[in-house]
Every structure is written in structure tokens, then in C-alpha cells.
Amino acid sequence: MLAASGLMVSGCGGKGEAASGTWREQMKQVRFAVRGAEDDPTMAKRWDFYRQYLGEATGLPVKVYESSDYNGAIQAIASGQVDMAQLAAGSYANADAQVGKLVAPILTVRQAEGAMGYYSAVIVKADSPIKSLADMKGRSLGYVDFNSTSGYLFPRSQMRAQGIDPDTYFGKTSFAGGHTQAVMALENGQFDAAVISVGGGNPVDGFTTGPIQTMARRGLVDANGFRMIWVAGPVPNVAFVTRTDRPQAFIDLTRGALAALAYDDPDLWVGIGQADGSAMTAVDRDFYADVIKLRAADIANRRAGGRPGKSS
Amino acid sequence: MRLVSVLAAVALFSAGAAEAATFRIAAVTGKAGPCRSLASSAPAGQLAYYKHLAGRLARDVQECPVANEADAGRALESGALDMAVLGPAAFEPVKAKTRSILTLRPTGDLNRIPVLVATRKASTRTSLAGLKGGTIVFAGKAAFAYGLPRRALADRGAGPGFFAREDVATDPEAAAARLRSGAADALVINAAAWQRLCRGDRPQDAACGDLKVIWRGRPRATKAIVVRRDIEDELRFRLIGIHVAMHLEAKEAFGWASSWIPKAAEFEPTEADALVAP
Numbered sequence: 001m002l003a004a005s006g007l008m009v010s011g012c013g014g015k016g017e018a019a020s021g022t023w024r025e026q027m028k029q030v031r032f033a034v035r036g037a038e039d040d041p042t043m044a045k046r047w048d049f050y051r052q053y054l055g056e057a058t059g060l061p062v063k064v065y066e067s068s069d070y071n072g073a074i075q076a077i078a079s080g081q082v083d084m085a086q087l088a089a090g091s092y093a094n095a096d097a098q099v100g101k102l103v104a105p106i107l108t109v110r111q112a113e114g115a116m117g118y119y120s121a122v123i124v125k126a127d128s129p130i131k132s133l134a135d136m137k138g139r140s141l142g143y144v145d146f147n148s149t150s151g152y153l154f155p156r157s158q159m160r161a162q163g164i165d166p167d168t169y170f171g172k173t174s175f176a177g178g179h180t181q182a183v184m185a186l187e188n189g190q191f192d193a194a195v196i197s198v199g200g201g202n203p204v205d206g207f208t209t210g211p212i213q214t215m216a217r218r219g220l221v222d223a224n225g226f227r228m229i230w231v232a233g234p235v236p237n238v239a240f241v242t243r244t245d246r247p248q249a250f251i252d253l254t255r256g257a258l259a260a261l262a263y264d265d266p267d268l269w270v271g272i273g274q275a276d277g278s279a280m281t282a283v284d285r286d287f288y289a290d291v292i293k294l295r296a297a298d299i300a301n302r303r304a305g306g307r308p309g310k311s312s
Numbered sequence: 313m314r315l316v317s318v319l320a321a322v323a324l325f326s327a328g329a330a331e332a333a334t335f336r337i338a339a340v341t342g343k344a345g346p347c348r349s350l351a352s353s354a355p356a357g358q359l360a361y362y363k364h365l366a367g368r369l370a371r372d373v374q375e376c377p378v379a380n381e382a383d384a385g386r387a388l389e390s391g392a393l394d395m396a397v398l399g400p401a402a403f404e405p406v407k408a409k410t411r412s413i414l415t416l417r418p419t420g421d422l423n424r425i426p427v428l429v430a431t432r433k434a435s436t437r438t439s440l441a442g443l444k445g446g447t448i449v450f451a452g453k454a455a456f457a458y459g460l461p462r463r464a465l466a467d468r469g470a471g472p473g474f475f476a477r478e479d480v481a482t483d484p485e486a487a488a489a490r491l492r493s494g495a496a497d498a499l500v501i502n503a504a505a506w507q508r509l510c511r512g513d514r515p516q517d518a519a520c521g522d523l524k525v526i527w528r529g530r531p532r533a534t535k536a537i538v539v540r541r542d543i544e545d546e547l548r549f550r551l552i553g554i555h556v557a558m559h560l561e562a563k564e565a566f567g568w569a570s571s572w573i574p575k576a577a578e579f580e581p582t583e584a585d586a587l588v589a590p
Contacts, residue, residue, distance in 0.1 A: 057549055106557070112425040112504030113456045200508055205483070208508040216513045223513035252368055253546060256553030256581075260413075263583045266426060270507070277425040277504035282557040282578065 023247035029061045030054055030250075031082035033073040035091075036066040042273030049272050057257035058250065069177070070147035077103050077241060084242045084254065089288050090149030092239050093295035096285065105239035105283050106255045111200075112277030116287075117234025118199035119207065120150040120158070123186065123226045130192060133164065133230045140172040142182050142191035149291060150197035150235050151179060157294050158232035179211035187221055193229065200275065203231045209275070236288050240280075255282065335371045337362075338384035338396035345377035347393065357568025364565040368554045369547075385410065388540060395551070397572055398538045403587040411584035412536035413548055414555050416570050419577040422456055424586065426503040427464040428528040430491070430520070437497055440468055440527045446497035447477040451484040451505055460531060461500045467532040467589040484509045492522065503528070533586040535572050541584070555579040 032054065034047055047064045055062040065082060067073040070091050077085040078098040087095065095103045110116050122141070124130045130139065144151020152175075156166045166173070176182035182194040200209030207213075207228075216223035240258060242251050262269045262279035270276045285292070336347045349372070350362045358375075366373040376393040378384045381402035387393045389406040403410065417423055429440060429448075437443050450458045458480055465471070479496060481487035484505045491499040501509070510520035537555070539548065558566040559578045570576035 057545065059546070110423060112422070112502055113454075114422055208511065213511075213513060217511075217515055217517075219515045248368060249370070249550065252550045252553035254549075254553065255557060256549035256551065257545075259556050260549060260552050260581045263581045263586075266503075275504055276507040277502055279423055279580070281423075281580075282560055284557075284560045 023249040024058075024060060026247055027058075027060055027083070027250055029063060030058055030084070030254075031063050031065065031076075033065045033067060033076040033082040033085040035070055035073050035086075035088075036068055042271075046272040049268070053261070054254065054257065058253060070145050074098075074147060077243065080243055080245070082243075083246050083250070084240065086238055087241055088147075088149045088238050089236045089291040090153040090295055091147050092241055092288055093149075093153075093292040094147055094299075095241070096288075096292055097295060097299055101285075102244055103241050104244050104285060105241050105288060106251065107240040107258055107280040108237040108283045108287065109274065109278050110237075110281040111275060115202075115234065116237050116281070116283075118150060118197055118237060119203070119231050119233030120155040120195060120235060121198045121207070121210075121228045121232075122155070122193050122195050122230040123183075123212070123228050124193045125186060126225050126227045128192065128227070130229060133159070133162075135229075136193055137169055138171040139192040140190075141166075141170045142176045142185050142194040143173060144179055144182050144195065145175055145177060148179075150233070151182065151195050153291065153294050153298065154235045155195050155230075155232050180215060183211050183215060183221060183226070187225070197235075198228070198231070203233075236283075236291060239283065239288065333371055335365065335369055335373045335395070336376045336393040337365075337373065338378050338387060338393050339375045340380055340384060341377040342379055343377060344379050344383060347374040347376040350375050355568060357564050357571075360562060361565035361569045364558070364562045365554065369550065385538070388538060391540070395537060395539050397535055398587065399535045400532065400587045400589070403536075403538060407585065407588060409541055410538050411541045411543075412533060412538050412582045412586040413543075413552060414537040414579045415533040415535065415582050415586060416573050416576040417578055417580045418573055419575045421577070422460055423580055424530040424533065424582070425456065425460060426528055426530050427461040428501060428503055428506055428525050429465075430499045430501070430506070430523045430525050431497060432491060432494075433522050433524045435497065435524075438526055440465070440470055442526075443470070443498050444474055445476045447479065447495070448475050448498045448500050449479040449481050449487045449490045449496035451481060451487040451499065451501040451509075453480055456502050457484075457505065461502060464529055464531040465500065468527075468529065469589075488520075488523070498526070499523070530583070530586070532589040533582055536582055536586050537579075538587070552579075552581050556581065 032050065047066065051062045051064045065076060073085050073087060074091050074094045076082045078095045092105055108116060122133065130136060146152055159166045176185045179196050182196050185191055186194040196211050198207040198210040201207040212221065212223055212226055215221045259280045350359060362373045378387055381398055384396040385398050385402040385406040388396045389409045431437050437446060450461060452458060479490065481490055484501055487499050487501065488509060490496045512519045556579050558569065
């Protein structure tokens with residue numbers, strides 16, 4: 001399920017650790033799970049940087065495990081195979097449903113303008129006759145992944161709030177497997193519309209970040225080849241989570257090192273793909289309470305034999 | 313970025329000895345005195361704060377009475393204490409040996425986000441000082457587009473009257489258009505809006521290739537938690553990690569520790585010179 005993308009950082013860890021405090025002796029290493037993002041080359045750079053940075057900050061070897069799907073990172077942190085992870089809200093909610101307080105969010109990103117969330121959008125091809133969700137009745141819709149917050153969990157709850165049952169309204173739905181795959185599937189005509197994340201703006205002023213922009217900047221798609229027909233949000237930003245059964249000194253140090261980064265080295269912060277002017281800010285479970293409720297309802301419905309995501 | 317070396321970490325926390333070392337915090341009481349454990353009669357919030365820090369740092373935490381902020385700065389500089397809350401005036405004489413690590417974000421306010429000033433690439437105005445008497449344009453009316461950027465400029469001596477004219481455009485695109493047309497000499501914009509403005513949608517796009525950034529900075533902090541510059545990164549990171557989550561984890565401690573501004577929302581990390589406005 002997981003593939004190690006990094007091993008011991010040279011110059012970090014080693015013989016000094018045993019003498020530097022009992023928490024290091026307990027930890028011995030730091031294992032960090034993330035979901036690989038195939039659409040954005042800065043992600044690989046980001047994970048590699050975090051591996052080195054956290055290694056230097058903690059004085060311990062750091063291994064970054066890149067999961068090919070959402071569930072990999074969720075299960076790794078829930079089972080305690082890793083010490084920390086970066087999870088989207090819905091994925092954290094899934095871990096919370098499994099192990100409760102054993103996994104806790106410690107940081108998320110606050111954007112320069114103060115926003116701490118992003119949005120979910122239904123997109124169509126620019127030349128599509130579909131103008132709104134009303135035109136989507138009986139049509140095909142591509143979701144991202146069952147564990148995706150913006151690409152599945154959140155938009156479905158918002159559709160229900162608007163009187164649309166996403167289980168019966170669309171003619172066909174399926175999972176593309178990722179945001180990039182959802183855009184590509186739409187581009188290739190597999191769906192009439194797809195649900196993806198958008199950010200760097202708001203519904204009034206428009207959006208400047210998301211898989212379409214990332215892919216367009218790599219020359220994979222034309223950003224003007226798509227049109228947004230529906231937006232919901234904001235969805236709470238992605239969380240850094242830790243196992244709470246790890247030493248508090250490790251949690252404090254890690255949280256502090258990550259929070260300091262945008263101020264210590266703003267150029268590097270931007271260089272690893274973070275929005276300029278953004279910074280990490282501390283959060284706790286309450287910040288994700290709404291998504292946790294959504295996920296709990298989804299899980300309860302599945303256990304009751306309902307269709308995935310359908311309200312019971 | 314300066315990160316602690318393993319050897320430095322070992323020196324500080326060798327065999328747990330330094331883990332148990334005292335951590336000394338300045339307390340401006342109007343009268344100097346020796347560092348001491350907090351009396352049980354101290355305010356409940358202060359007791360909660362010291363207890364929280366002591367538990368998280370695994371160290372004894374002591375209060376060090378000083379007459380005023382300036383004395384706190386000097387004591388910090390000399391190594392007589394480990395942490396103090398200082399304003400710009402008290403920080404200035406000791407800035408070579410001390411640094412800020414944390415400040416407070418008031419409820420409803422922005423972080424101290426970076427602001428930049430851009431001109432046309434061919435402009436002869438190449439510094440903030442060089443814009444004196446010129447025309448600037450802001451990228452909107454909101455606090456993140458006008459209020460905070462204006463404050464950042466004022467902190468650097470470009471207050472009211474510095475510029476001949478200050479315009480406020482409806483949005484970043486309109487502001488950039490005014491700059492490009494020559495209606496303004498410089499665009500004042502927060503870093504995030506600049507990044508969005510200048511990021512094209514295609515690999516070959518260079519949306520701001522005709523412009524150049526001549527200044528970038530954050531608003532000066534009005535007060536900050538200050539430590540010595542030679543602090544090990546491990547201790548600095550732990551102090552930051554403890555403080556940024558204090559409003560969530562130890563509300564009574566946060567209430568006391570944040571009492572130097574009204575309606576504090578949370579601690580925010582800072583760069584080393586957040587109290588300086590060069």
C-alpha cells in the first residue's frame with residue numbers, strides 16, 4: 001500500500017540522539033505519510049523538503065511514505081504505522097472515525113487573506129451545452145475518490161442541502177481516482193461533468209489554483225477548455241495530523257518547525273508550492289467537526305447497507 | 313534557515329540535564345529582582361502559563377522581575393533570562409543578540425502577511441525611498457489589499473504625505489492596468505495577490521514580465537516574544553509549537569500570556585526582525 005520515498009537523511013539522526021532526551025529514544029525515527037499528487041511536480045519537491053527539514057529539526061531520520069491513493073495514508077496513520085500525515089479533511093475524518101483522539105490535527109494553512117478553506121466545483125468542457133446543475137439530471141458525473149473531501153464527500157452533502165439526491169439525480173457516477181484523473185476523464189469525454197477542488201479565490205472573484213491550473217501550467221490541458229457550473233464550500237484546508245500517543249515534545253517541536261517555516265524562509269515556502277503570504281496555523285478536531293459529521297453519516301449509511309454516500 | 317545541529321542539541325539536552333534547566337521569563341514589575349519560582353498567590357492565568365510551559369518543556373520555569381521592557385531586553389541580551397515580551401523601542405538596542413519568535417494576531421485580523429511594491433520594469437524608481445512624491449495604487453479596499461499594505465509602508469517611513477497621490481483600484485488587475493498605463497508609478501499589493509496576478513495559465517506565460525518588485529516586507533510587529541539569537545532551533549521550535557496551539561490547548565494560560573494586546577486570537581510565528589522596520 002505504501003512505498004517508501006525516502007530513507008535516512010544524511011547528517012541527521014545517528015549517535016547523538018540517544019543522549020538528547022528520552023523522546024528521541026522512544027521515536028527513533030519519524031514516519032510521515034502523504035498522498036502522492038501526480039498532477040503537480042512541486043509536490044515531490046515538497047515531500048523531499050519536508051523529509052530533510054523535519055530530519056534536521058527533530059534530529060531523527062525521517063521517512064516519507066507516498067500513498068498512491070487516499071486510503072493508504074489514512075490507514076497508515078490510523079494503524080500507527082506512521083507518526084504523522086498530511087490528510088485532507090475527509091481523510092482525517094475517516095481516521096477519526098477509526099481511532100478517535102489517537103489521531104489529531106495540529107496545523108493547517110491560513111491563506112494570506114485569512115481563508116482557511118478551499119472549494120469544490122463541478123466543471124464541464126467549455127463547449128458543453130450544460131450550463132448548471134439543473135442541466136445535469138440524468139447525465140454522467142465523475143467523482144474523485146470516496147475519501148476525497150472536495151471531490152466527493154462535501155459536494156454531495158451540499159447537493160442534498162439544495163434538494164438534489166446525488167445517488168439518483170445523475171444518470172451515472174463513478175470515481176476517477178484523483179483530481180488529475182477526473183479532469184483528464186472529462187477532457188476525454190468519459191463524463192459530462194466532474195467534481196474537483198478549486199482554490200486561490202472565491203466564488204465571487206474566481207479561482208486561481210486547482211488541478212486545471214496546475215495541469216495547464218504544465219501544458220497538459222488548456223485552462224480555457226473548461227467551465228465551472230457549480231461551486232460549494234469552503235472545505236477546511238488539508239491538515240497535518242499526528243498520532244497523539246507520540247511524545248509531546250515531538251509534537252510541539254514538529255508543529256513549531258512547520259509553523260515557523262513561512263517566516264524563516266518565505267522564498268523556500270513558495271518554492272515548495274505553498275501560496276505566497278500563507279502560513280501554517282494551529283487547529284484541532286473542532287476545525288473539522290462538520291466534515292467529521294458528514295463522514296460519520298456516510299460510514300453509518302454504508303454499514304446500514306446503503307449506497308456509498310447516500311444519506312440514511 | 314539555521315537549524316540545530318545534532319551536536320548542539322546534545323550539548324543543550326545532554327543526558328536530560330538541560331531538560332531540567334531553568335527557563336527564565338522576564339516579568340515587568342517596575343522593580344528588578346532575582347529570578348524566582350512563581351508564588352502561589354500569582355494570578356491564576358500566570359500560574360497556568362508557567363505550569364503549561366514547565367510541563368511542555370520539562371523544565372522549571374521562573375519569573376524574573378525587571379523594572380521595564382528596556383531592562384528586560386538588556387537582561388535577555390546578557391543571558392540573565394531566556395525570554396521576554398518586547399516592543400520595538402526595547403528591541404532596537406539589543407537586536408544584534410536577540411530575535412523575535414512570536415507575536416499575537418488579534419481576533420478578526422490578518423497574519424502579518426508580506427506586502428510588495430512593484431514598478432514598471434523600465435522605471436527609474438528602484439526603491440521605496442525613490443517613490444517619494446510619486447503616485448501609488450493599491451489593489452483594492454479590503455484590509456488585505458489596503459489597510460495592511462498601507463501600514464507596512466508607514467512602518468518604513470512612507471506614511472501620509474510621503475506619496476503625492478494614493479489611488480485605490482477595484483482589484484489587482486485594475487491596479488496593474490493603472491501601473492502599466494503610467495497612471496501610477498507603483499503598485500502596492502499583498503504577496504498572495506501578486507502571485508495570483510502574475511501566474512499565467514500556460515507554461516510560457518510571464519504575466520508580469522514587464523514589471524519588477526522593488527520592495528517587499530511585512531508590517532512591523534508592535535510587540536513580540538523575544539529570545540536570544542543563539543537559541544537552539546529545537547528550543548525555538550518547541551516554544552513556537554507550544555505557543556501557537558495555546559489558545560486551543562490551554563485557554564487560561566493563553567488568556568494571561570496574550571494579555572499584551574486586546575482580543576488576541578492566537579500566537580503567530582515571526583521572522584527574527586519582526587520588531588525592526590529598516
